[in-house]
Amino acid sequence: MAAAVRLHTEVERFVRGEAIAVEVGEIERALGELWQQASASGDGRTAAVSRAALWNAVFLARGRGGLATAKQLVDEIAPALPTRALTLCLDDERASLDATIESNVVSQPGGARMVYSEEITISGPANAERHFGALVRALQIAGVPTATFWLDPAAPESLLSRELLAVTDRLVFDTTACVRPEQLFDVERIATTAQPLPITDMGWLRLGALRALFAGMFDPPIGGAPLVHARKITIEHRAGCDTSALLLLAWIGVQVGWRPLRAAQTSDGGVRFDFARAGQPVSGHLVPSDGPCGRSGILCVTLETGDDRYVLRRTALDQTLLQIPGVPPKPVKLDSPSDAELAVAALGSRGRDPLFVRCLSYARHLWSLEPDTAGSRR
Amino acid sequence: MLEPSGASSASAVLPNPLREGLAEERVPEPAAMVIFGASGDLTHRKLLPALYSLTRDRLLPARFAIIGFARRAVSDDAFREEMRAACSEFARRRPIDPELWASFARNIYYQQGEYEDPASFLALKQRLTEIEKTQGLHGNRVFYLATPPSSFASVIRSLGQAELAPKPAPPGTPKPPGAAPPFARVIIEKPFGTDLETARALNRDVHEALDERQIYRIDHYLGKETVQNLLVFRFANGIFEPIWNNRFVDHVQITGAESIGVEARGGYFEQAGSMRDMVQNHLLQVLSLFAMEPPIAFDPDSVRDEKLKVLKALRFIPESDFERHVVRAQYVAGSNGGQSVRGYREEPNVSPTSTTETFVALKLFIDSWRWAGVPFYLRSGKRLPKRVTEIAVYFKEAPHLLFGRRGESIRPNVLAIRIQPDEGIALNFGSKLPGPAMEIAPVSMEFRYGSSFGVEPPEAYERLLLDCLLGDSTLFTRADEVEASWTWVSRIHRRWAEEAAQGKTALATYPAGSWGPPAADRLLTADGRAWRLP
Numbered sequence: 069m070a071a072a073v074r075l076h077t078e079v080e081r082f083v084r085g086e087a088i089a090v091e092v093g094e095i096e097r098a099l100g101e102l103w104q105q106a107s108a109s110g111d112g113r114t115a116a117v118s119r120a121a122l123w124n125a126v127f128l129a130r131g132r133g134g135l136a137t138a139k140q141l142v143d144e145i146a147p148a149l150p151t152r153a154l155t156l157c158l159d160d161e162r163a164s165l166d167a168t169i170e171s172n173v174v175s176q177p178g179g180a181r182m183v184y185s186e187e188i189t190i191s192g193p194a195n196a197e198r199h200f201g202a203l204v205r206a207l208q209i210a211g212v213p214t215a216t217f218w219l220d221p222a223a224p225e226s227l228l229s230r231e232l233l234a235v236t237d238r239l240v241f242d243t244t245a246c247v248r249p250e251q252l253f254d255v256e257r258i259a260t261t262a263q264p265l266p267i268t269d270m271g272w273l274r275l276g277a278l279r280a281l282f283a284g285m286f287d288p289p290i291g292g293a294p295l296v297h298a299r300k301i302t303i304e305h306r307a308g309c310d311t312s313a314l315l316l317l318a319w320i321g322v323q324v325g326w327r328p329l330r331a332a333q334t335s336d337g338g339v340r341f342d343f344a345r346a347g348q349p350v351s352g353h354l355v356p357s358d359g360p361c362g363r364s365g366i367l368c369v370t371l372e373t374g375d376d377r378y379v380l381r382r383t384a385l386d387q388t389l390l391q392i393p394g395v396p397p398k399p400v401k402l403d404s405p406s407d408a409e410l411a412v413a414a415l416g417s418r419g420r421d422p423l424f425v426r427c428l429s430y431a432r433h434l435w436s437l438e439p440d441t442a443g444s445r446r
Numbered sequence: 447m448l449e450p451s452g453a454s455s456a457s458a459v460l461p462n463p464l465r466e467g468l469a470e471e472r473v474p475e476p477a478a479m480v481i482f483g484a485s486g487d488l489t490h491r492k493l494l495p496a497l498y499s500l501t502r503d504r505l506l507p508a509r510f511a512i513i514g515f516a517r518r519a520v521s522d523d524a525f526r527e528e529m530r531a532a533c534s535e536f537a538r539r540r541p542i543d544p545e546l547w548a549s550f551a552r553n554i555y556y557q558q559g560e561y562e563d564p565a566s567f568l569a570l571k572q573r574l575t576e577i578e579k580t581q582g583l584h585g586n587r588v589f590y591l592a593t594p595p596s597s598f599a600s601v602i603r604s605l606g607q608a609e610l611a612p613k614p615a616p617p618g619t620p621k622p623p624g625a626a627p628p629f630a631r632v633i634i635e636k637p638f639g640t641d642l643e644t645a646r647a648l649n650r651d652v653h654e655a656l657d658e659r660q661i662y663r664i665d666h667y668l669g670k671e672t673v674q675n676l677l678v679f680r681f682a683n684g685i686f687e688p689i690w691n692n693r694f695v696d697h698v699q700i701t702g703a704e705s706i707g708v709e710a711r712g713g714y715f716e717q718a719g720s721m722r723d724m725v726q727n728h729l730l731q732v733l734s735l736f737a738m739e740p741p742i743a744f745d746p747d748s749v750r751d752e753k754l755k756v757l758k759a760l761r762f763i764p765e766s767d768f769e770r771h772v773v774r775a776q777y778v779a780g781s782n783g784g785q786s787v788r789g790y791r792e793e794p795n796v797s798p799t800s801t802t803e804t805f806v807a808l809k810l811f812i813d814s815w816r817w818a819g820v821p822f823y824l825r826s827g828k829r830l831p832k833r834v835t836e837i838a839v840y841f842k843e844a845p846h847l848l849f850g851r852r853g854e855s856i857r858p859n860v861l862a863i864r865i866q867p868d869e870g871i872a873l874n875f876g877s878k879l880p881g882p883a884m885e886i887a888p889v890s891m892e893f894r895y896g897s898s899f900g901v902e903p904p905e906a907y908e909r910l911l912l913d914c915l916l917g918d919s920t921l922f923t924r925a926d927e928v929e930a931s932w933t934w935v936s937r938i939h940r941r942w943a944e945e946a947a948q949g950k951t952a953l954a955t956y957p958a959g960s961w962g963p964p965a966a967d968r969l970l971t972a973d974g975r976a977w978r979l980p
Contacts, residue, residue: 283464284508288584291459323463395582401546423467
């Protein structure tokens with residue numbers, strides 16, 4: 069990310085050890101007690117503690133494993149972004165709703181202290197879903213926008229549509245978690261329902277650096293000619309990362325103006341798409357492969373014009389090699405941002421990228437193309 | 447020029463459709479940056495670390511070359527090693543990433559030459575063309591003048607003679623089809639002239655070789671996040687602009703304080719003094735952004751037009767009342783940061799009888815509808831207790847004080863805009879103390895960039911280098927702004943020169959580690975006010 073996450077090294081964490089009843093007044097009182105605790109400095113004096121908040125962030129988790137994953141992400145984001153994080157967990161092993169709270173405090177120059185982020189985790193059985201909307205409404209910090217992180221594609225959609233969308237100002241997906249491209253259909257449906265909310269996708273942001281590098285290959289003096297005259301594009305990806313590869317192909321297709329025609333499964337286990345641009349055929353290939361890659365799973369992108377090949381290949385986890393005809397191959401570092409960095413970016417200006425929704429729709433369209441005589445795609 | 451297969455010629459280059467709508471759209475086109483004065487302090491401390499940080503943040507294109515140019519004979523590899531050490535010490539993100547550095551360093555080159563020697567510039571042109579060819583660059587070039595100011599004119603002349611920076615087509619010329627032709631831009635460091643005459647002469651020299659649209663006069667204060675936030679603060683929030691005028695503002699204080707002395711720059715500072723070093727550029731630029739009218743658009747000329755109006759509206763210091771508006775002083779031995787420090791006249795390369803000011807305090811007025819009658823107090827100095835730059839806006843008292851007892855007054859509301867360090871904004875207001883009595887205590891509501899956002903603000907040079915590469919000159923100073931500020935400042939210098947000619951130099955002293963001389967305090971106490979302790 070351009071502005072990478074900076075974790076406050078001076079963060080102090082205040083935790084209310086035992087779970088408390090899910091009663092809004094009780095939660096706010098407990099947070100106030102943590103606030104008071106934070107205001108007592110080491111020398112026994114008390115100092116005013118202010119609070120910063122840019123976002124209310126709502127996370128949804130299912131089961132203990134899901135809660136642990138969500139909690140880890142929240143813990144990583146908390147010191148980096150002033151938020152009130154509300155983690156909602158549906159867990160069939162629980163008999164009732166309860167809550168735990170934490171408060172992260174930072175010291176400012178001059179000794180003042182500031183509550184930087186608050187974490188409220190509410191867990192309950194599956195039927196607790198109906199309470200979550202009201203709880204989020206009651207616990208939101210007033211006047212601060214709310215982002216809902218819908219990171220589990222299999223989470224109950226009714227919770228989002230009935231309870232959470234109404235209180236959400238930005239909806240965040242993570243399509244990297246879609247292990248099957250068909251799951252993009254669900255994401256697109258929710259995105260359509262949520263309109264006109266700003267929609268962002270951590271999977272899309274995860275591809276951001278790679279897209280920027282690939283786009284940079286066609287800056288002057290090369291220019292857009294190779295894209296316009298392309299005959300074939302091949303995206304090699306790790307098995308199970310078809311969704312990332314499909315979104316990447318969709319981005320190029322949308323931007324260059326390729327009209328999708330048909331799709332077919334190929335003998336190497338991949339998928340071939342046929343496009344047309346200005347009456348000329350173009351083929352796009354998603355090819356499963358092995359090699360070093362980040363969570364996006366993209367290993368190599370090759371664009372062929374007939375005579376020339378433009379290649380972006382990962383040579384190590386954080387290294388790529390750019391190959392442009394007429395220019396010596398150029399190694400370029402490519403970072404793999406952490407989930408916390410992506411989540412913070414999703415709440416920044418990069419989280420308002422209207423191109424994502426267009427590419428999502430195009431990707432869904434590609435995947436729903438009727439197979440040609442070469443065989444079924446799925 | 448590179449002729450890659452697949453692209454017939456530079457003039458027929460098609461626009462890149464993948465750039466359109468890319469969330470990282472602020473990545474500039476491939477380019478080469480030539481730094482004149484590559485062996486100097488600025489290159490080591492600021493420029494290369496800024497370029498490294500931009501690379502790290504993926505804000506520079508993958509195809510980007512840096513060519514250091516200076517008199518010293520150094521190999522490419524030796525220069526790269528020097529720059530690695532510089533980035534290791536000064537880059538915002540440290541330690542440096544070895545893999546990233548390896549890839550970054552491959553794009554760094556060094557070219558030895560003389561600033562006045564046309565042959566050196568022809569050699570530079572040849573080298574630059576070779577580098578552009580091997581790096582796959584389009585001919586986009588930025589030239590950074592980090593040289594001593596005495597070399598500015600000769601470097602610009604030589605750039606013109608060697609045709610390294612051709613002028614763009616005049617405004618209104620129909621654009622050729624395809625991608626834009628390559629650009630050539632020149633960044634000029636401060637000081638831009640030493641008075642009105644030299645600034646005008648330099649502008650003439652510059653305009654002979656270059657078009658004003660190619661020139662980026664840098665004042666790094668304008669690259670600071672809080673200075674830019676000043677515009678957002680004023681023009682994106684509905685509550686502040688209505689009170690940003692003489693009906694509500696009592697006075698404004700702008701402080702630019704440094705705790706360091708002149709260090710190794712005694713020779714330069716002897717010629718400059720605080721007025722040239724800080725006031726003419728940094729403080730007047732900050733003042734003009736603070737006081738300007740809302741621009742009609744956030745584009746370079748709209749913003750700079752409004753800043754210019756403020757500079758033109760500065761009332762000249764009245765000759766008859768000069769001492770009550772201008773105080774200059776020089777530091778003598780004192781204490782700073784727990785260390786005894788020497789006085790200015792004992793600094794290296796400083797005359798023992800020097801009358802150069804290391805501190806200046808000013809009371810000035812802006813003759814405009816908005817600011818009529820509001821005094822602006824400016825001060826800047828070296829060896830002050832701490833390094834701090836801030837604007838403090840003092841608001842008028844409530845019209846009827848309900849709560850003052852026994853002649854007590856309630857502290858005025860102060861909005862403090864901290865430019866450096868700890869960039870941020872604080873608002874002081876009175877609040878009732880808990881308890882039965884109606885006691886009022888001042889409280890401060892603070893917003894600080896460093897702790898309120900999860901991101902570090904970029905260094906000023908990062909922002910400004912990126913803006914130049916993107917062709918955005920909003921945060922750079924235009925020729926007429928420079929001349930307007932010199933017009934105002936030169937009147938003060940002329941008065942000082944007359945005093946010196948008459949043997950009547952009025953130069954106060956202040957101990958290092960103090961907030962300046964008593965005379966500076968009297969500028970405000972005479973008006974019933976006092977300097978804020980930042």
